[in-house]
Amino acid sequence: MSPDTDRADPGKPGTSTDRDLHELAVKQAALGQVRGAAAVDPVNVPMIRHWLDAMGDTNPVYLDQGIAPPAMAQVWTMQGVRRAAGQHSPVDDVMSALDAVGFTGVVATNCEQVYHRYARLGERLTSAIRFDDLAGPKRTALGEGYFATWTITWHAESGEAVAEMMFRVLKFRPPPRAVPREPYPLRPAVNRDTAFFWDGVRQGELRVQSCADCGELRHPPGPICPHCRSANRAYRIAGGEGTVYSYVVHHHPPVPGREPPFVVAVVALPEGVRIVGGIVDCPPEAVGIGMAVVVTYRQMDDELVLPMWAPREP
Amino acid sequence: MRTLREDQVELGAVLPELSIELTPTVVVSTALATMDFTPVHHDVEGARAQGSADIFLNILTTMGLVERYVTDWTGPAAVIRRINVKLGVPAYSGDRLLFTGTVTSIASGEITVEVRGKVSLGDHATGTVALVLPARR
Numbered sequence: 257m258s259p260d261t262d263r264a265d266p267g268k269p270g271t272s273t274d275r276d277l278h279e280l281a282v283k284q285a286a287l288g289q290v291r292g293a294a295a296v297d298p299v300n301v302p303m304i305r306h307w308l309d310a311m312g313d314t315n316p317v318y319l320d321q322g323i324a325p326p327a328m329a330q331v332w333t334m335q336g337v338r339r340a341a342g343q344h345s346p347v348d349d350v351m352s353a354l355d356a357v358g359f360t361g362v363v364a365t366n367c368e369q370v371y372h373r374y375a376r377l378g379e380r381l382t383s384a385i386r387f388d389d390l391a392g393p394k395r396t397a398l399g400e401g402y403f404a405t406w407t408i409t410w411h412a413e414s415g416e417a418v419a420e421m422m423f424r425v426l427k428f429r430p431p432p433r434a435v436p437r438e439p440y441p442l443r444p445a446v447n448r449d450t451a452f453f454w455d456g457v458r459q460g461e462l463r464v465q466s467c468a469d470c471g472e473l474r475h476p477p478g479p480i481c482p483h484c485r486s487a488n489r490a491y492r493i494a495g496g497e498g499t500v501y502s503y504v505v506h507h508h509p510p511v512p513g514r515e516p517p518f519v520v521a522v523v524a525l526p527e528g529v530r531i532v533g534g535i536v537d538c539p540p541e542a543v544g545i546g547m548a549v550v551v552t553y554r555q556m557d558d559e560l561v562l563p564m565w566a567p568r569e570p
Numbered sequence: 571m572r573t574l575r576e577d578q579v580e581l582g583a584v585l586p587e588l589s590i591e592l593t594p595t596v597v598v599s600t601a602l603a604t605m606d607f608t609p610v611h612h613d614v615e616g617a618r619a620q621g622s623a624d625i626f627l628n629i630l631t632t633m634g635l636v637e638r639y640v641t642d643w644t645g646p647a648a649v650i651r652r653i654n655v656k657l658g659v660p661a662y663s664g665d666r667l668l669f670t671g672t673v674t675s676i677a678s679g680e681i682t683v684e685v686r687g688k689v690s691l692g693d694h695a696t697g698t699v700a701l702v703l704p705a706r707r
Contacts, residue, residue, distance in 0.1 A: 303603075307603045310604075313638040326650050327630070327653060328604075330604075330630055334604070364657050365656065366655070367653075369633060
């Protein structure tokens with residue numbers, strides 16, 4: 257299978273990437289328990305006291321008897337602020353392989369701890385990590401992903417296991433996030449007289465205001481019919497074709513959001529009104545009076561759609 | 571100090587609720603006390619840049635709080651054997667974490683408490699804590 261096919265769909269069951277991931281997982285699991293470095297500090301009172309204080313845990317048994325809260329097991333072998341280089345576990349390779357094929361999201365799903373006994377003051381614990389299992393790909397609410405499971409065991413100096421933890425994470429492919437577009441800086445003034453027009457534009461309709469009494473069309477929209485002075489308004493949907501009645505080629509001054517030179521035209525509609533709009537999809541020198549144009553709706557940003565005019569095919 | 575004995579626990583017993591105000595101080599102090607310096611647990615800007623609403627509790631703290639919740643109820647004589655937690659929605663700073671619990675099994679000296687930690691978004695942690703209590707005197 258070609259590498260391109262893998263990249264296109266790395267998590268599909270049976271694809272070579274999916275097979276590679278499972279093969280790697282089996283290989284890592286076969287390593288068995290891999291010992292890490294011993295804890296920097298032995299089980300000690302200040303860290304226990306600090307932990308109890310932060311948790312709000314007033315159980316006196318730990319400091320009275322010189323034992324560590326069992327849920328602190330992992331704390332003893334946590335790396336500090338500056339992660340020690342060269343610490344490498346069988347889990348790391350699986351995680352990196354998943355990252356490399358796009359399963360970059362991670363969320364822990366299960367944490368199961370078994371305490372064989374409580375760790376005692378002065379004991380220096382060592383962790384050992386074993387990769388258990390990779391399951392997937394599976395569809396999840398977060399996206400497609402693999403469940404990776406491993407077990408950490410904490411040993412005393414004698415080698416005795418004090419505690420162990422099964423930990424499972426979902427490594428998922430984050431769904432592509434829509435990148436919000438830069439808002440287009442020129443916004444039309446939308447008011448109660450003009451809202452119907454912009455509502456239409458969003459639906460791909462070129463709406464022209466009409467008088468609900470005499471039927472006369474008018475554009476731009478206004479509150480009163482200039483013909484019969486009625487305030488009753490309606491609209492008609494124009495066919496979307498027109499001809500250039502007049503135009504300007506704008507070179508200067510600069511207009512935010514526009515790249516000069518650009519053409520703004522007055523377009524005469526066969527319905528009988530004229531409408532102002534930009535001419536797109538042709539160089540300015542190709543625009544002329546009488547040119548046949550057709551409306552086109554341009555998504556300017558995430559919200560704004562503007563009607564513009566493009567040359568009509570003859 | 572009050573501490574439960576095995577014969578004082580009945581199947582179906584309900585634990586007193588524990589409500590924890592997740593102030594930034596709680597989130598940050600527990601992250602540091604558990605030696606977890608991942609930025610999402612102390613750096614609000616960093617957490618937001620990763621798409622989180624705010625800083626949130628780390629898992630070591632969730633485990634610690636589950637343990638605390640149960641031992642608050644049992645008293646100091648309990649010995650915790652296992653904590654199994656299924657992790658749900660994040661527990662964000664500014665939210666409140668409410669623990670509830672019920673005794674769901676008592677078998678050969680081992681008591682299992684089912685624990686649920688809820689935040690405003692839903693279940694943050696659900697699971698069980700298995701423990702042993704001193705026998706009747």
